[in-house]
Amino acid sequence: MAAFHLEMKVNGELVAVDIDPGMRLLDVLREVLHLTGTKEGCGEGECGACSVILDGELVDSCLVMAPQAYGKEVVTIEGVAALGQLHPLQEAFIEAGAVQCGFCTPGMILAAKVLLDHNPNPDRQEIARAISGNLCRCTGYSKIIKAVEIAASRIKAEAGAASD
Amino acid sequence: MKKRGFGIGCMSYGIGNTGLPNPAGAFVDFLDDGTVIVLTGCADIGQGSSTILAQIAAETLGVAFEDVVVVAGDTGVTPDAGATSASRQTYISGNAVFEAARKARQEVIAGAAAVLGVPPEEINLKNGRVWHGEEPTSLSIKEVISKCRSEGILTLGHGWFNPATTRLDPATGQGIPYATYAFATQVAEVEVDTETGIVEVKRIVAAHDVGRAINPQNVEGQIESGCSMGIGYALLEEVVVKEGEIQNPAFSTYLMPTAMDVPEVYPIIVEELEPTGPYGAKGVGEPALVPTAAAITNAVADALGLRFYDLPLTPERVVAEIKKSREKKEDDGQ
Numbered sequence: 001m002a003a004f005h006l007e008m009k010v011n012g013e014l015v016a017v018d019i020d021p022g023m024r025l026l027d028v029l030r031e032v033l034h035l036t037g038t039k040e041g042c043g044e045g046e047c048g049a050c051s052v053i054l055d056g057e058l059v060d061s062c063l064v065m066a067p068q069a070y071g072k073e074v075v076t077i078e079g080v081a082a083l084g085q086l087h088p089l090q091e092a093f094i095e096a097g098a099v100q101c102g103f104c105t106p107g108m109i110l111a112a113k114v115l116l117d118h119n120p121n122p123d124r125q126e127i128a129r130a131i132s133g134n135l136c137r138c139t140g141y142s143k144i145i146k147a148v149e150i151a152a153s154r155i156k157a158e159a160g161a162a163s164d
Numbered sequence: 165m166k167k168r169g170f171g172i173g174c175m176s177y178g179i180g181n182t183g184l185p186n187p188a189g190a191f192v193d194f195l196d197d198g199t200v201i202v203l204t205g206c207a208d209i210g211q212g213s214s215t216i217l218a219q220i221a222a223e224t225l226g227v228a229f230e231d232v233v234v235v236a237g238d239t240g241v242t243p244d245a246g247a248t249s250a251s252r253q254t255y256i257s258g259n260a261v262f263e264a265a266r267k268a269r270q271e272v273i274a275g276a277a278a279v280l281g282v283p284p285e286e287i288n289l290k291n292g293r294v295w296h297g298e299e300p301t302s303l304s305i306k307e308v309i310s311k312c313r314s315e316g317i318l319t320l321g322h323g324w325f326n327p328a329t330t331r332l333d334p335a336t337g338q339g340i341p342y343a344t345y346a347f348a349t350q351v352a353e354v355e356v357d358t359e360t361g362i363v364e365v366k367r368i369v370a371a372h373d374v375g376r377a378i379n380p381q382n383v384e385g386q387i388e389s390g391c392s393m394g395i396g397y398a399l400l401e402e403v404v405v406k407e408g409e410i411q412n413p414a415f416s417t418y419l420m421p422t423a424m425d426v427p428e429v430y431p432i433i434v435e436e437l438e439p440t441g442p443y444g445a446k447g448v449g450e451p452a453l454v455p456t457a458a459a460i461t462n463a464v465a466d467a468l469g470l471r472f473y474d475l476p477l478t479p480e481r482v483v484a485e486i487k488k489s490r491e492k493k494e495d496d497g498q
Contacts (some may be wrong), residue, residue, distance in 0.1 A: 046415035097381040101210025128423040135415060138210045140392030141423040143385055
């Protein structure tokens with residue numbers, strides 16, 4: 001099969017790779033670019049462990065064929081911490097004890113990031129809905145929801161301070 | 165119509181393997197820069213045992229938690245700790261690490277006693293320093309270890325623990341299956357839609373006797389997740405097997421709770437110290453899940469006046485039971 005020349009932006013950087021066009025975005029991220037923070041859980045779009053942000057939307061990267069990402073912008077968990085500084089969501093996850101085995105965590109943080117990017121003041125129900133496509137067996141979700149609440153209030157406070 | 169109900173579930177649960185020896189071992193090496201290496205076979209699968217074991221070592225040796233490195237679950241270098249199962253690792257590996265750290269601590273205390281010229285029993289290790297009674301001395305733990313090393317004395321220890329159990333008598337079933345037990349009571353509030361049969365859990369209050377909560381946030385996490393699994397057990401999760409083949413081997417057909425299914429859980433930690441536990445700790449892993457389905461089923465019975473004997477309480481089952489009870493009432497001419 002002829003290779004597909006894939007050009008996309010990953011975590012702010014232009015990437016050009018020649019790949020098998022049958023590859024999933026998940027495979028390109030993990031196997032070609034070695035961004036292994038994105039996890040493969042079920043491989044059929046049900047668990048959300050492979051969530052990434054594609055042009056601002058949360059997607060299951062196991063359900064996106066790699067050529068579909070051509071010319072688009074992908075954010076993985078590796079791109080969330082800007083310049084080595086943890087994102088408020090990452091800090092809040094640590095602080096609230098929202099990480100147990102950690103397998104769902106990258107997807108959870110990206111799902112929460114998409115929520116907060118669109119809605120800086122989510123209530124508990126909105127947070128639960130936003131992360132409901134990401135399954136977690138360890139935490140019971142309580143501390144994850146709390147972490148998103150903490151991060152939302154911090155981001156708001158920072159934005160308030162910056163505009164003063 | 166939506167009906168509300170409350171239900172209670174209570175449980176006791178043995179910590180460790182039933183009526184069998186199930187020891188765990190550990191090594192603790194107190195290095196001359198004041199940091200500590202703990203070697204344990206205890207596999208941390210997300211429940212936080214490596215954090216707990218580091219806390220136990222730090223507390224025993226009088227150093228900061230951040231100065232403890234835990235090497236866990238590596239069969240190349242770590243001693244056997246048995247399985248991460250049976251809610252046993254805090255209690256059993258916790259005791260092994262405590263014992264190993266206690267021995268390393270004795271070496272440091274002996275060295276410090278020689279330097280200060282006071283009896284070892286008057287010496288304590290706290291915040292990285294050597295204390296004489298209630299007063300800190302000018303001597304740091306690091307300095308004592310350096311001195312020990314210069315004299316060829318290593319400050320390390322090993323420990324192991326096996327809970328005191330007996331095998332159960334095959335004829336009578338009697339014996340001592342567990343060295344200690346966890347206890348818990350949970351209360352669930354539910355709302356049942358009598359048209360659709362959907363049971364919604366509104367709140368769970370979960371009180372757990374865990375002995376000492378070595379890391380309260382971690383214990384809360386275990387309780388909250390146990391309640392979430394219990395909601396799945398009560399309302400959603402069912403392995404459908406037909407002629408030996410599982411019919412629902414996917415998350416879209418075997419439903420487990422999402423964030424939308426889990427209500428606010430209010431964990432209450434009850435610290436009834438266990439004399440044989442490390443700093444009084446027992447375990448919380450499985451106990452967190454045990455009473456949840458009973459509490460929810462009792463709450464549904466409270467709401468509907470109907471008893472269910474099969475889990476999960478799927479909408480289909482609930483509607484069928486409501487229909488059956490209506491028909492029975494009609495037959496009885498009520």
